[in-house]
Amino acid sequence: MDSMVMLVDDDVDFRTLVGEALAADGIQSLQAGSGEECLQNVRNGFRGVILLDITMTGMDGWETLDIMAKEGLTSGNSICMLTSRETPPKKAEHLEPFVSGYIIKSGSFSTIVDKVREYLELMGLPTSQTRAD
Secondary structure, three states: OOOOEEEEOOOHHHHHHHHHHHHHOOOOEEEEOOHHHHHHHHHOOOOOEEEEEOOOOOOOHHHHHHHHHHOOOOOOOEEEEEEOOOOOOHHHHHHHHHEEEEEEOOOOHHHHHHHHHHHHHHOOOOOOOOOOO
């Protein structure tokens, strides 16, 4: 089954650890190391939950989301911003309608998995995937 969660973060260690936590819970994820890679995946048809880091080198999460919104690529996606701050910056207020929620990166991986499961359920997508042997 195709991935229904895309994890977008330029920190490979964070992506790996969260990807492993999701996999341990039966959730397959697609990983993207940049905003550009995220856009390519969405333009190629990815639909599902997108965990989008706000602070990335190059194109940050807000710039990525702004392009997605302008190109009509937010439909069919639940976009959750990953942040190390408690409050989002004011510069992003115009993008709030496209944001499903925020996850604090310093929280536990189980909290991230629980939030992903919640967003999958809200979208009517399977919350676990069985693997064929």
